[in-house]
Structure formats: C-alpha cells, structure tokens
Amino acid sequence: MTRIVVLTGAGVSAESGVPTFRAADGLWEGHRVEDVATPEAFEHRPTVVHRFYDARRAALAGVEPNPAHRALARLEEAIGDDLLVVTQNIDDLHERGGSTRVVHMHGRLRAAWCRACDGRTDWYDDLVDLPPCPRCGVTELRPDVVWFGEVPYEMDRIVAALDEADVFVSIGTSGAVYPAAGFVQHAAARGVRTLELNLEPSAGTHLFDEARHGPASVLVPEWVEDLLR
Numbered sequence: 001m002t003r004i005v006v007l008t009g010a011g012v013s014a015e016s017g018v019p020t021f022r023a024a025d026g027l028w029e030g031h032r033v034e035d036v037a038t039p040e041a042f043e044h045r046p047t048v049v050h051r052f053y054d055a056r057r058a059a060l061a062g063v064e065p066n067p068a069h070r071a072l073a074r075l076e077e078a079i080g081d082d083l084l085v086v087t088q089n090i091d092d093l094h095e096r097g098g099s100t101r102v103v104h105m106h107g108r109l110r111a112a113w114c115r116a117c118d119g120r121t122d123w124y125d126d127l128v129d130l131p132p133c134p135r136c137g138v139t140e141l142r143p144d145v146v147w148f149g150e151v152p153y154e155m156d157r158i159v160a161a162l163d164e165a166d167v168f169v170s171i172g173t174s175g176a177v178y179p180a181a182g183f184v185q186h187a188a189a190r191g192v193r194t195l196e197l198n199l200e201p202s203a204g205t206h207l208f209d210e211a212r213h214g215p216a217s218v219l220v221p222e223w224v225e226d227l228l229r
C-alpha cells in the first residue's frame, strides 16, 4: 500500500471557522507574535498569553470539523497505519473528524503542561486564574503549545515517517514556518512524490511535484476519493 504523510496547517480548519494566522484578518494581524507566542512573553506577561490561548480554547467549543478533516479520517479508515497526519494546528478538529494517527507538532490547545512536575493533562477550561496542576498541585500550568524559539514535538517520528513515505501532501499551510516548511524538500530529496493542496500558491509551491489550488473542503475530499477509487 502507498504510505502517505499529510502535513496540515491553519487552512484545513479555516472553513470550520478557526482563523488562520497570516490572512488579512488572521490572528497575527491582531497580535504581535512576540507578545503571545514566545517563552519570553509568557515569562513577562503570563496573563496576556493565557488570555490569548484561553480565548482560542474556548472558541473550539463552537466549531466543528469540515469535509477536509472528515476525508482524512476516511483515508485513515481505508489505509490505517499507512497514513500519518502531522498537523501544525493546535485545534482538535482532526481527532473530532475521526482521525487517530495525528501528530501535533505545535502542541494542543486542549492540553496543559505543568512546568513543576512536567506532567501533561487534557484541559478544557481557562488557565488565566492559575489553577493547580491536577497531578502535583503546583500552580505552574502553561498551554501545551510550542512557541517560537521552542522545538516542535515528535520531530524524530515525523522525519522517520517522511523517510518511509511514498507520498507527501501539504494541506492549508503557507509554508512560512520551519521546520514544517522544509518537509517538502526533505521528502523530495528522498524521492517521495509531493503534492500541495492550498487555497493559493504557498511560499514553497514550486518545490512540489504538483499543486492544486482551492478550498480544502473541496480539494481534500476529491483527492481522497481519487486515491480510494
């Protein structure tokens, strides 16, 4: 069977109503990255950072997976372990759409990480009021997300999957943030076939063997149906 690694970004969740980062009305238009998405910001102004992520965590309650998430879940149902979804997204829409083989390389909004005991706990409420860690009782919880300047999660597993893949598909990502933006070159150098599915050409669109442009809710189900036909 064909082994497939899918990389997703904010564009796959856009049609669910989750804002992307770099659009004119995107999250990074309203906020300076360095104010909310760096360890330094959290050290100096934890309340601002907590409020930013608390608002985004709360917003997840009001959104649903869209046909792109569901199509990737159908693909997993059909090919099982031969599919790995690597997402830069911190929402949980892949899981709610039915995917189980998902790597959250930038962490998860619905998880808290205790800096005192290093434990991770599923988390659905706010963190701004500094609740105690359910494991150790210390009030040192932070959102379990990867900030700029931190190392993305599970890079070894991702690189191993890319090395063994036959196909690499990048969905809904601008290709602006490394290391994810470099996966296409890593894959191509190993002879992996590469495909971009994005609303518009990404920064690295020329690096792909093939690029299709349009909404993920249309392109992803079409690609999956083709593959499974």
Ligand code: OAD
Pocket (backbone or CB within 6 Å): 008, 009, 010, 011, 012, 014, 015, 020, 021, 022, 023, 026, 037, 088, 089, 106, 146, 147, 148, 171, 172, 173, 174, 175, 176, 177, 197, 198, 199, 200, 201, 202, 214, 215, 216, 217
């Ligand atoms: P961006 O906001 O940079 O890019 C989203 C991409 O999705 C753009 O290329 C859009 O054209 C495309 N897009 C928008 N709507 C779409 C739709 N309906 N269908 C298909 N494509 C669509 O978001 P990311 O590439 O995910 O990191 O950003 C990467 C990382 O930068 C994020 O994980 C985050 C951010 O700063 C951290 O916070 C560490």
